[in-house]
Each structure stands twice: as C-alpha cells, then as structure tokens.
Amino acid sequence: xxxxxxxxxxxxxxxxxxxxxxxxxxxxxxxxxxxxxxxxxxxxxxxxxxxxxxxxxxxxxxxxxxxxxxxxxxx
Numbered sequence: 001x002x003x004x005x006x007x008x009x010x011x012x013x014x015x016x017x018x019x020x021x022x023x024x025x026x027x028x029x030x031x032x033x034x035x036x037x038x039x040x041x042x043x044x045x046x047x048x049x050x051x052x053x054x055x056x057x058x059x060x061x062x063x064x065x066x067x068x069x070x071x072x073x074x075x
Contacts, residue, residue: 003028006039010049014055020052 003021006028007014018037019051021028030036043049 001039001041003037003039010044010053010056012053016052016056020048026052032040 001009003018004014007017017026017039020026021037021039025048026039026046028037028039031038031050
C-alpha cells in the first residue's frame with residue numbers, strides 16, 4: 001500500500017508516517033525517485049507502529065478557569 005493508505009489504516013497523518021519512515025522507525029520502500037513510498041502491511045503491525053499511533057493520539061491542552069491571560073498593550 002502507499003503511504004497515504006497506510007497512514008489512513010493507522011489513523012494518523014501521512015506526514016507523521018513519512019517522517020517515521022525516513023527516520024527508519026517504520027519499514028517502507030521508495031523504489032522510484034519520483035514515485036510513492038510502498039509500505040508492507042506487516043510493518044504496520046509492529047511495536048514501532050503502535051508507538052507511533054500512541055504518540056499521534058496526544059490530546060491538546062484544554063484551557064481552564066485558573067489560567068491567566070496575557071494582556072498585550074497596543075503600541
């Protein structure tokens with residue numbers, strides 16, 4: 001499968017997967033200089049892929065009432 005399909009299967013952003021592939025964390029092949037990355041389904045079943053998915057599920061901080069706001073003076 002291509003990188004976009006693999007990322008969709010993991011429910012992560014394709015760029016996140018591409019960066020992991022380029023770092024050597026996930027195995028994939030790039031057989032043609034201008035062609036797509038090719039990912040084997042088995043590479044998506046590794047512990048490295050599971051770790052990547054978990055890191056991708058980080059939630060954004062939710063503001064609460066105790067947070068202070070910055071007042072910026074107009075100059």
